[in-house]
Amino acid sequence: xxxxxxxxxxxxxxxxxxxxxxxxxxxxxxxxxxxxxxxxxxxxxxxxxxxxxxxxxxxxxxxxxxxxxxxxxxxxxxxxxxxxxxxxxxxxxxxxxxxxxxxxxxxxxxxxxxxxxxxxxxxxxxxxxxxxxxxxxxxxxxxxxxxxxxxxxxxx
Amino acid sequence: xxxxxxxxxxxxxxxxxxxxxxxxxxxxxxxxxxxxxxxxxxxxxxxxxxxxxxxxxxxxxxxxxxxxxxxxxxxxxxxxxxxxxxxxxxxxxxxxxxxxxxxxxxxxxxxxxxxxxxxxxxxxxxxxxxxxxxxxxxxxxxxxxxxxxxxxxxxxxxxxxxxxxxxxxxxxxxxxxxxxxxxxxxxxxxxxxxxxxxxxxxxxx
Numbered sequence: 001x002x003x004x005x006x007x008x009x010x011x012x013x014x015x016x017x018x019x020x021x022x023x024x025x026x027x028x029x030x031x032x033x034x035x036x037x038x039x040x041x042x043x044x045x046x047x048x049x050x051x052x053x054x055x056x057x058x059x060x061x062x063x064x065x066x067x068x069x070x071x072x073x074x075x076x077x078x079x080x081x082x083x084x085x086x087x088x089x090x091x092x093x094x095x096x097x098x099x100x101x102x103x104x105x106x107x108x109x110x111x112x113x114x115x116x117x118x119x120x121x122x123x124x125x126x127x128x129x130x131x132x133x134x135x136x137x138x139x140x141x142x143x144x145x146x147x148x149x150x151x152x153x154x155x156x
Numbered sequence: 157x158x159x160x161x162x163x164x165x166x167x168x169x170x171x172x173x174x175x176x177x178x179x180x181x182x183x184x185x186x187x188x189x190x191x192x193x194x195x196x197x198x199x200x201x202x203x204x205x206x207x208x209x210x211x212x213x214x215x216x217x218x219x220x221x222x223x224x225x226x227x228x229x230x231x232x233x234x235x236x237x238x239x240x241x242x243x244x245x246x247x248x249x250x251x252x253x254x255x256x257x258x259x260x261x262x263x264x265x266x267x268x269x270x271x272x273x274x275x276x277x278x279x280x281x282x283x284x285x286x287x288x289x290x291x292x293x294x295x296x297x298x299x300x301x302x303x304x305x306x307x308x309x310x311x312x313x314x315x316x317x318x319x320x321x322x323x324x325x326x327x328x329x330x331x332x333x334x335x336x337x338x339x340x341x342x343x344x345x346x347x348x349x350x351x352x353x354x355x356x357x358x359x360x361x
Contacts, residue, residue, distance in 0.1 A: 009278075010289075013196050019347070020293045020296045034308050035312055041330065041333060042330050049329070052330075063336050073347050080286070
């Protein structure tokens with residue numbers, strides 16, 4: 001509620017758009033990752049039902065991306081009303097939200113495609129499981145880069 | 157006609173409208189039309205709030221519908237040979253329906269908070285505009301998160317139906333993945349309620 005020449009009346013819009021893009025884009029990535037690897041898991045489960053619980057790894061990693069988005073969105077939502085928030089802070093919040101959102105969306109796409117191919121390959125060749133997990137970790141770290149950038153923007 | 161042609165033509169139309177708007181503003185000496193600050197404050201907070209509430213309801217229902225038609229088609233198709241699957245796979249349909257219920261809860265909570273205000277005092281104006289933007293953001297979050305959640309749960313539900321048709325012990329295990337998918341809609345409404353709980357319209361007390 002702090003209005004001043006440094007914070008015109010339309011400035012909270014940018015913070016709110018930051019929170020929105022953080023949540024919306026990261027949930028799109030998480031949804032894609034979950035759906036694409038889920039289809040692969042259901043397909044390979046018909047032949048190898050004992051491998052389902054091991055194959056849930058890409059689904060869990062896609063869910064973590066949504067949590068990155070929630071964290072940044074909640075942090076942004078708590079700064080909108082604080083005293084001493086300037087327009088610079090609001091615009092930075094928008095950048096932070098876009099950073100984590102789009103990174104998590106890209107990471108979710110990667111996790112989905114790698115997870116789908118990985119679980120189908122692991123069903124036929126069990127030695128591929130370690131390779132799939134390594135590739136999923138590299139894909140997950142893309143979302144983490146976005147989260148780190150968002151936190152650095154907001155707090156440093 | 158492919159999806160790529162559709163996306164390309166939609167983007168071209170959008171670009172044409174935006175460039176005509178810009179050229180009109182430049183040529184008729186009405187440059188305030190291009191001012192982002194003016195655009196954000198021209199209509200008033202009720203416009204933003206109503207847009208948010210409408211998007212929350214509409215996009216949530218679209219997500220639920222997408223999920224239901226994805227799963228339903230697979231259940232009906234698989235059930236031709238294996239009729240026992242339809243009763244268990246109604247659970248997937250209910251997961252999709254829950255997404256629509258999240259949308260209507262958030263829309264009604266936000267819609268009952270809208271009140272008129274007297275636009276003299278700058279502090280009241282600031283509070284109402286901020287609340288309008290908050291409700292817009294909360295509505296967009298709810299709508300889009302529920303849309304993606306519904307699509308995701310629908311795709312997994314259709315795979316679960318086909319796996320269930322092949323081997324009836326598989327349904328409960330694939331349901332675990334569906335639960336991971338439905339958590340996304342929950343995140344959406346949690347964020348929406350966090351944002352919109354601070355939104356106060358009307359006069360300042």
